[in-house]
Amino acid sequence: MSLLDVRDLAVSYRTGPRALQAVEGISFTVEPGEVVAVVGESGSGKSTTAHAILGLLPPNGSVDSGRILLDGTDIAGWPSRRLESVRGAQIGLIPQDPSNSLNPVKTVGAQIGEALRIHRRGDRRAISRRVVELLARVGLSDPETRARQFPHELSGGMRQRVLIAIAIALEPRLIIADEPTSALDATVQRRILDLIDGLRAESGTAVLLVTHDLGVAADRSDRLIVMKDGRIEEQGATGAVTAAPEAGYTRRLLSDAPALSVREFRAPPPETSPREAAVVVRDLVKEFRVRRRPFRAVDGVSFEVPRGTTHALVGESGSGKTTTARMVVRFADPTSGSVTVGGIETAGLRGDALRGLRRRVQLVYQNPTGSLDPRQPVAEIVEEPLRNFRIGDRASRGIRVRDLLDRVALPSSVLTRRPRELSGGQRQRVAIARALAVDPEVVVLDEAVSALDVSVQAQILDLLGALQRDLGLTYLFISHDLSVVRQISHTVSVMNKGRIVESGNTRQVFTGPRHDYTRELLAAIPGATAEAAG
Structure with a gap:
C-alpha cells in the first residue's frame, strides 16, 4: 500500500x-x-x-x-x-x-513548540528540551540562543531551517x-x-x-x-x-532549464582585440554604520566591462553585488574609489550632468511588480522616461512606445492594460522596454530573471541577447544564479563578503575555477548531480 x-x-x-x-x-x-x-x-x-x-x-x-x-x-x-x-x-x-x-512577534522556540503543545507531546520543560533538540538537528548553531530569537534576527537560510524543524517536530x-x-x-x-x-x-x-x-x-x-x-x-x-x-x-x-540546458556559454568570449570600456570600476568601497560601528559592504572592488558585452557579478546574499550595482547607477555614493561610465567619472556629477548619466545608464529590477506603477497602463509606464527627459512630442512618443513594445515582443493590446493584468514575463518585458526608451548605453540588470519560470526566463535571456546584438548594449548582470550567468555573460566577477575573489572570462572561470569559494558556488548549481550521472 x-x-x-x-x-x-x-x-x-x-x-x-x-x-x-x-x-x-x-x-x-x-x-x-x-x-x-x-x-x-x-x-x-x-x-x-x-x-x-x-x-x-x-x-x-x-x-x-x-x-x-x-x-x-x-x-x-x-x-x-x-x-x-x-x-x-x-x-x-x-x-x-x-x-x-x-510569526514576527513570537520567538522561534515558541513557534516550534506550538505544534508539540497542540498535540500534547510533553510538559513545558520537555517541550523546551525538544525545541532545542530540533534546532540542533536542523543544523543551527547555539540552538538555545536561537530558540529565544525572533525571525527577523535570523538569515533566510536560518529561517528556512526553522520551518523544517516545525515540519519534522512530530516525526x-x-x-x-x-x-x-x-x-x-x-x-x-x-x-x-x-x-x-x-x-x-x-x-x-x-x-x-x-x-x-x-x-x-x-x-x-x-x-x-x-x-x-x-x-x-x-x-x-x-x-x-x-x-x-x-x-x-x-x-x-x-x-x-539553465542548470540542465545544453545552451551554456551561449555568449561568445569577447574579441581578443581590445574594446573601449563602457564601465570602469576602480577600488570601490562602501561603508555603512551598523550600531555605531563601520561595516564595509564593498571592499576594494575593481572590474571593467567592454562596450557591447555582458559582465556578471555573482555571489550569495550579502556579498556586496547589489550595493556595487547601485553605486554604478549612482543610486548610492561610494565611500571611496571611482566609477567611470563612457569615460566620465560619475562621483562629482550634479544637475544636468547627473541627468545625462541617468539617461546613459538604466536599471532593470528583480521584481517588476514592485517597480511598475500599478495605477498606470503600460503605455504610460513605457512613455514616462521620454516625458521625464522631454524627448519628442506626444505623437512621436506614442510611436516610440509602440516600437519598444514590438522590440520586446509584446502585442499592442497590452498598451491599455495595467501591470496586474500581465504575466510575470510580460511585466519584465515592460520593464525592459521602459529601460530602453531613452536609448541607454549601459543596462544594469539586478536579478532580472530570478523570479521567472524557466521557460519565461529563457525567453527573456534570448530577448536580452538579441537586444544586445541589435543595439550594441552593454550589460552589468547581477545574479546569484550561476546557471543563468553561464548562459548570458562574457566575463564574470565572483564576490564574497564585499570583495572580488575571482574574475575573468566566463568559460574559463566555470571550467577552471581557481578560488575555493568559486568552486563551492559551482558545486552548488542545481542539476550538477544529474549532469554528472548523465
Missing part, C-alpha cells in the same frame, strides 16, 4: 459566479521513504495539489472530486478540524516563504516541501536540500517536493511528475524522464 495515493483529484477556485478549474483529474502515488518531485510553471496546479492534500486551500478553493488516500484512508472530505490531527503528526509542511510563514511519515529553496542562494539551497535528504535517510520520511526548478528536481527526486494547466503531462523515474522525455512540454522545460 502506498503512503500517499492521489486518485483523479480535481480542484477549482470560485471567482464570483465562475469556477476556475485549477487541477483536473490527476493521479499519483508516494511510497514510504521516496522523494517525488512535482514540477511545472506558475499556474500549473502543483502548489494547489499540495495544499489540497493538507486541506489548506483558500476559502474560494474546493476539492470537487477524487480521493486522497493516506495509508489507505481517504482524507479528501475531512473537515479542517479533523485534518488538524493529520497536519504535523502525519504530514509535515515546509512552506515556500519563511518571511510570511513565521511525520510524509513531508510536503512547497518550493522550499526558491528564495535562497545556491549554496544555502544545497545545504537545505542536503538537510532534507539527511532527515529522510535517518527516519525514512517520504518527501513530496513541489518546485519549478528542474535542476533541483533532477538532483533530488526518485520520481518526477510534470504538470501543465492542471494536468499531469508526464511522470516516471526521474532519470528516465530527464534522459528521454516523452511529452513535448517536458522537453521544452528541460531545454529551458
Whole structure:
C-alpha cells in the first residue's frame, strides 16, 4: 500500500459566479521513504495539489472530486478540524516563504513548540528540551540562543531551517516541501536540500517536493511528475524522464532549464582585440554604520566591462553585488574609489550632468511588480522616461512606445492594460522596454530573471541577447544564479563578503575555477548531480 495515493483529484477556485478549474483529474502515488518531485510553471496546479492534500486551500478553493488516500484512508472530505490531527503528526509542511510563514512577534522556540503543545507531546520543560533538540538537528548553531530569537534576527537560510524543524517536530511519515529553496542562494539551497535528504535517510520520511526548478528536481527526486494547466503531462523515474522525455512540454522545460540546458556559454568570449570600456570600476568601497560601528559592504572592488558585452557579478546574499550595482547607477555614493561610465567619472556629477548619466545608464529590477506603477497602463509606464527627459512630442512618443513594445515582443493590446493584468514575463518585458526608451548605453540588470519560470526566463535571456546584438548594449548582470550567468555573460566577477575573489572570462572561470569559494558556488548549481550521472 502506498503512503500517499492521489486518485483523479480535481480542484477549482470560485471567482464570483465562475469556477476556475485549477487541477483536473490527476493521479499519483508516494511510497514510504521516496522523494517525488512535482514540477511545472506558475499556474500549473502543483502548489494547489499540495495544499489540497493538507486541506489548506483558500476559502474560494474546493476539492470537487477524487480521493486522497493516506495509508489507505481517504482524507479528501475531512473537515479542517479533523485534518488538524493529520497536519504535523502525519504530514509535515515546509512552506515556500519563511518571511510570511513565521510569526514576527513570537520567538522561534515558541513557534516550534506550538505544534508539540497542540498535540500534547510533553510538559513545558520537555517541550523546551525538544525545541532545542530540533534546532540542533536542523543544523543551527547555539540552538538555545536561537530558540529565544525572533525571525527577523535570523538569515533566510536560518529561517528556512526553522520551518523544517516545525515540519519534522512530530516525526511525520510524509513531508510536503512547497518550493522550499526558491528564495535562497545556491549554496544555502544545497545545504537545505542536503538537510532534507539527511532527515529522510535517518527516519525514512517520504518527501513530496513541489518546485519549478528542474535542476533541483533532477538532483533530488526518485520520481518526477510534470504538470501543465492542471494536468499531469508526464511522470516516471526521474532519470528516465530527464534522459528521454516523452511529452513535448517536458522537453521544452528541460531545454529551458539553465542548470540542465545544453545552451551554456551561449555568449561568445569577447574579441581578443581590445574594446573601449563602457564601465570602469576602480577600488570601490562602501561603508555603512551598523550600531555605531563601520561595516564595509564593498571592499576594494575593481572590474571593467567592454562596450557591447555582458559582465556578471555573482555571489550569495550579502556579498556586496547589489550595493556595487547601485553605486554604478549612482543610486548610492561610494565611500571611496571611482566609477567611470563612457569615460566620465560619475562621483562629482550634479544637475544636468547627473541627468545625462541617468539617461546613459538604466536599471532593470528583480521584481517588476514592485517597480511598475500599478495605477498606470503600460503605455504610460513605457512613455514616462521620454516625458521625464522631454524627448519628442506626444505623437512621436506614442510611436516610440509602440516600437519598444514590438522590440520586446509584446502585442499592442497590452498598451491599455495595467501591470496586474500581465504575466510575470510580460511585466519584465515592460520593464525592459521602459529601460530602453531613452536609448541607454549601459543596462544594469539586478536579478532580472530570478523570479521567472524557466521557460519565461529563457525567453527573456534570448530577448536580452538579441537586444544586445541589435543595439550594441552593454550589460552589468547581477545574479546569484550561476546557471543563468553561464548562459548570458562574457566575463564574470565572483564576490564574497564585499570583495572580488575571482574574475575573468566566463568559460574559463566555470571550467577552471581557481578560488575555493568559486568552486563551492559551482558545486552548488542545481542539476550538477544529474549532469554528472548523465
